[in-house]
Structures are given as C-alpha cells and as structure tokens.
Amino acid sequence: MTFEAVGHVYEEGDDKHDTPVEFVAPLIEAVGGFDLDPSASQSSDLAERNVTKDEDGLSTPWHGDVWLNPPYSGVSDWLEYGRDEYYRGAVDSIIALVFARTSTQWFHNHATTADLACFVEGRLSFAGSDHSAPAPSVVLVWGDAAGNPDVVEYLDSQGFLVELRDRDVGAQDRLDSFAPGVNAREIPGSSAD
Numbered sequence: 001m002t003f004e005a006v007g008h009v010y011e012e013g014d015d016k017h018d019t020p021v022e023f024v025a026p027l028i029e030a031v032g033g034f035d036l037d038p039s040a041s042q043s044s045d046l047a048e049r050n051v052t053k054d055e056d057g058l059s060t061p062w063h064g065d066v067w068l069n070p071p072y073s074g075v076s077d078w079l080e081y082g083r084d085e086y087y088r089g090a091v092d093s094i095i096a097l098v099f100a101r102t103s104t105q106w107f108h109n110h111a112t113t114a115d116l117a118c119f120v121e122g123r124l125s126f127a128g129s130d131h132s133a134p135a136p137s138v139v140l141v142w143g144d145a146a147g148n149p150d151v152v153e154y155l156d157s158q159g160f161l162v163e164l165r166d167r168d169v170g171a172q173d174r175l176d177s178f179a180p181g182v183n184a185r186e187i188p189g190s191s192a193d
C-alpha cells in the first residue's frame with residue numbers, strides 16, 4: 001500500500017477532495033490498515049480494498065475497518081448505508097471524515113449515533129489543493145476503533161474530541177425512526193456498558 005494520493009483541486013460541490021495523506025496516515029497505522037475504502041478516488045490507496053465509483057460503494061458489502069470520506073454531495077446516503085452495514089454487524093468500525101455541517105439533518109441523524117466525534121481544529125487542505133476547505137471537518141468513529149487508544153490519542157491531538165458515551169440520551173428517538181428494534185443502550189460503547 002502506498003500513501004501517495006494524487007489530489008484534485010477542491011471546489012465547493014466537488015466530490016473529489018482526497019483526504020490529506022498526512023492526516024489519515026496515523027489512523028491507518030492505529031487500526032493496522034483499513035480493510036475498505038468504499039468511496040475511493042481512482043488514485044487513492046488508503047485501504048486494502050478501494051472501491052471506486054465504477055464499482056459503487058453503495059451497493060458493495062462493507063467489512064472490517066472502514067475508512068470513509070464520502071462524496072459530499074451525497075453524504076447522507078453514505079452515512080445511512082454505513083449505518084445499515086454497521087448495525088447488521090458487517091463492519092468492525094467506521095471512521096468517517098465529513099464536513100461539520102452541524103445544522104443539517106444528516107448530521108443530527110447520524111453523527112449523534114457515533115461513538116466519537118473529533119471536531120478538527122483549523123481547516124484541512126484536501127490533497128492536491130492549494131486552498132483550505134470551505135468548512136470545518138469532523139471525524140466520526142463507530143465501533144471498535146473508538147476503543148483503540150491510538151485512535152483516541154491521535155484524534156485528541158487533532159481537535160475537540162467528544163466521546164458520545166451518553167448518546168442514549170435522546171438518541172433512542174432518532175434510532176427508532178431509522179433503525180427500529182435497535183436499543184441505543186445496547187450499542188457497544190454506550191453508557192450502559
């Protein structure tokens with residue numbers, strides 16, 4: 001696996017903003033290599049299996065430790081698909097890099113069910129871009145990786161790290177609407193553990 005990502009000039013609305021390699025490399029190291037990047041660019045090589053648009057990561061089963069930096073034009077669909085894969089037990093963890101659009105419905109539906117949220121200090125410069133991103137970023141973590149001390153330590157160094165151990169406060173109503181039958185308190189890492 002190489003860490004070389006050929007980047008793209010970022011424009012608002014552009015789906016091709018590759019993750020800065022120096023930002024994700026410590027996470028790759030911490031999880032011992034991602035198993036899957038379901039929304040890979042043609043040039044990215046961040047996981048053992050990199051699924052590009054041609055193959056369609058939204059109709060591919062996810063597995064193992066997943067790195068997700070989705071096309072921002074469809075972030076809700078990606079978080080929804082990831083949520084379904086996670087709740088059916090198909091993946092060990094998902095680490096997702098998305099814009100911290102805290103006013104959006106998708107943020108409130110999905111970010112609130114994560115185990116960790118790291119609001120990144122400053123603005124990332126996506127690979128190949130001379131400019132910083134037009135919005136702040138947040139890294140969301142579901143599953144095993146949230147209990148990985150190396151992941152926690154790294155994210156803690158990158159911004160405001162929130163452990164959502166009390167997400168069952170208010171989260172049950174949201175879960176009921178999109179994941180009937182899932183008990184928020186029984187999700188690994190919840191405050192009931």
Ligand SMILES: C[S@@+](CC[C@H](N)C(=O)[O-])C[C@H]1O[C@@H](n2cnc3c(N)ncnc32)[C@H](O)[C@@H]1O
Nearest residue numbers: 017018019039040041052053056057069070071
């Ligand atoms: C924001 S970029 C991130 C690339 C890479 N995951 C990374 O972290 O650097 C999102 C990528 O998803 C790709 N993409 C768009 N639709 C896709 C689909 N249905 N399946 C897989 N990849 C897709 C785009 O071509 C784009 O390169």
